[in-house]
Amino acid sequence: MTRDEWTRVQARLHKLGFNPGPIDGLRGRLTVAAVRRFQASRGLVADGIVGPNTMRALFEGQTAPAPASVDAMPWFEEARRLVGTTETPGAASTQTILDWADGLELHYPGDDIPWCGLFVGHCIGATLPDEGLPAAVLRARAWERFGQPCEPQMGAVMVFWRTSLASGNGHVGFYAGEDPGAFLILGGNQSDAVNTVRVGRDRFLGARWPLTSLPPGGETRLVEVGGGLSTNEA
Template sequence: MNPLPPAYGWLDELRPLPRMLEEARKLYGTFEVAGPASNPLILEWAKEVGLARTYLEDGIPWCGLFMAVVAKRGGKPIVEGPLWARNWAKFGKAADKAQLGDALVFRRGQGSGHVGLYVGEDYGAYHVLGGNQSDGVTITRIAKDRCIAVRRPAYRKVPATAKPVQLAATGTLSTNEA
């Protein structure tokens, strides 16, 4: 498992993590292959979730693919059309306030979107663990005013760690998660 940045190292000590977040943590540090080649691991994710016919190379936006694979591995349902980030606004149930492990859906550009998992927040941004953030599975800060949906996975028993997390406002704000 790739090490997290020091500001997020606490995630490796916190147990139990929400299952989707636990699965996402295992994938932290996976990156696209530069140029015309694709990372075979990302293409394997497409096979794992039944999207091998529609997802052919890692140059295609893959935040929704990342969410599909962590949802599947975390025992949660995958939304219909998971490659379209905004479709994740139908995942689980709506929540008023984000907490650890929730899916966050953001608007990006003209009609497109981004999706990832909440790991915390500061006064103006959510800290998001997601795929296709700077071409990899990373944690980035995304302005709260871009969030269009907070969606909570269905739990049989809510993990004790599934709570809001306040973090320092360090690092730049992402403006385009590709």
């Protein structure tokens, strides 16, 4: 869903008496909580996800059509929204990255510590508040035990080894496509930024899907981006 679509959903929730917090087009915790209260009031599954049934109930009787999009992968939309976030060189840290850790109640001294796991944890924790996160969110390979296994597909959490398979080092991000030699990964701490890079298939360890979202079964996307493989993820 676009920011404009979320603004319409928030405005409708507010009009119906379910306070979503600021009407800013952002799918924050207050908005998710308001969606869940609305769903419970209508006898719907109170999962905080604005799927087709929730959308129809929200805009029932309205002359203007409901937003066309649905809230299928909110964590992936949050990841897309954050593209371009970069860490701060030197001793300083980017406040946005520190805020992710605060939102997860994590001790995180600064963005010189690898933050790919923190990025994934923020995207899921901020949009799926009932989803269990790994105990060691910052450890990329701890995400191998997150949620449920799935096939690589749009929005899936993708886990890779880094340095060597035996090192215990890893990288984690979200599936955004693939080509014959690599997966296209939308992730954090990729050359010190949130962006999309090619990660070699030979490093792939597994794909995972949140338990509290709509079930997996989405699309794979073949891309032709060219270029080299990612080598800077820490």
